[in-house]
Amino acid sequence: MHILLAEDNRDLADALWKLLRSNGYVVDVVHDGASADAVIAAQSFDLIILDLNLPELDGLDVLRAMRSRQNGAPVLILTARGSAEERVRGLDLGADDYMIKPFDVGEFEARIRVLLRRHAGLRSSTVRYGELSFDLTSRSFSTGDGALDLPARELGLLEVLMLRAGKVITKESIIQSMTAFDDDLSANAIEQYVSRLRKRLNPYGLTVRTARGIGYFLEKTVSDK
CATH class of the missing domain: 3.40.50.2300 (Response regulator)
Structure with missing residues (x-):
């Protein structure tokens, strides 16, 4: 944020x-x-x-x-x-x-x-999407298996995607949410973080989809039971 x-x-x-x-x-x-x-x-x-x-x-x-x-x-x-x-x-x-x-x-x-x-249009400090939960107070993610430890950049990216789960977010918006004036974050770097997040989220029935030429969005790969 x-x-x-x-x-x-x-x-x-x-x-x-x-x-x-x-x-x-x-x-x-x-x-x-x-x-x-x-x-x-x-x-x-x-x-x-x-x-x-x-x-x-x-x-x-x-x-x-x-x-x-x-x-x-x-x-x-x-x-x-x-x-x-x-x-x-x-x-x-x-x-x-x-x-x-x-x-x-x-x-x-x-x-x-x-x-x-x-x-963000939220009524609670805890956001849930599929098996993933995000606590806005502690800025931490968890699943049924416990805490999901993420490096700072991946956490920041997942936070942006989680708060608008299912909706496409442009690469420019993602970069602006994750960088201060003196930071340098390229579109290529975002692609690398997306690739890593996909591997981390796959066991929990979630993935980061690419909206070609626009950006990314968080999506469930399995239906809720």
Whole structure:
């Protein structure tokens, strides 16, 4: 899952970047509103964490601009501007949640999980497809045989496919969900990870199908009993 953090306090941004990365998220950081607006216009994110007191362009203006472009990515406002009026303005402009600094880290992490779950159209933190289960809280996969241990890249790919099981996901969307600005992930590398996942999932009646010229999708190879 790919998160954009727009925060001008560099110490806080660095601390949150480390926290989110430790939870397995792909994270990019920008420190001003103009950069946030440009990046959001050019790339897809699964979640945007947005400070309001950004230089060059206010966070509310960033939010207003992205919603005017019909960008539906969930937005968590994280700011010291905590008046009722500010909260109402942010929510009315399309923010999905609003946290005031200082904040509790555990609650921050929980709110992120809730927003990602809602955006994926899920009501539970556990996703099941055939014999495979995915726990969004721990970001771990399991089957009837126990935990399914995966290298980070394969886990990230399977997460993207699992959250939209049965639906085709383009290679570009997969790469954007799995890479930060400074990462390099080619279409050929994705094909290699797909090949490895097919071998791992085959014993559980699942596979990754190729939609030629488009992307991939997770599919059951055996019917549910």
